[in-house]
Amino acid sequence: MKIKTRKLKNNADDNLLPLVNIIFLLLIFFMMVGIIERKKDLYDINLATVKLEQYKDQNKTILFIKKNGSVIIDDEAIITKNLQRTLESKNIKGDIIIAADSTLTSLKLNKVLTNLHNSKIDYITLITLKE
């Protein structure tokens, strides 16, 4: 009886090894280099750009100001005239982080800052994009 000898197939997987290597390297790169964080929801706010100090995540309240001057705190849209009351009800004191639209006019920013000043918040950190 003739015994069939199975030819050893050229394993196509062997050619995949360099590909796997590269993919693994890319994977490690993205795992190591990338700062995985909850992407900041900027509510369509285009931040201004400056060259100054780098911002590091802080556990402080972020106050978003859109270009029409509307304010968002803790995912909640707030009318400017109610801002002071909201800050007091949320017990926000001391310093605060502001993410404001780059096209926001001084007049609109002034209204928000006045409310902050009246709520005894006199120190702000404006976050911007890195230039």
Add this chain to the structure above:
Amino acid sequence: MTKISLTPIIDVVFILLIFFMLATNFQQFNKIDMNISAESASVSQSDKKIYMLEFDVQNIFSLNKKNMSLGQIIKIILNNNLKEDEYLVVVKPSDKIELQKTLDVISDLKSNNIKNISLGVKNNRVQNEN
């Protein structure tokens, strides 16, 4: 010995790769720290030298109501050789100035080692009527 096929591994690795590519955020933020000072407060800080820097949409700058360029303003502040706690620069942009322009001016001041900068706000009741 059973040989493990590489194809499913590649599938998984590709999915992981796509996940990390999408989840990774390379965007970096910068920050500007500053104080807010109301008009009344800045006047009361008489122990400090107050520099009131105002500018408008036409790029006309003024220091304590005297028109001059931003470069000249920076020179004047620096030439006074005051310590950080001996002066205060109150930046007061006109109403129509956009934030980017204000931050450009503040950024120019800070990069010239002028640190004690405050953003001036008009402290009146009209501001709250919105």
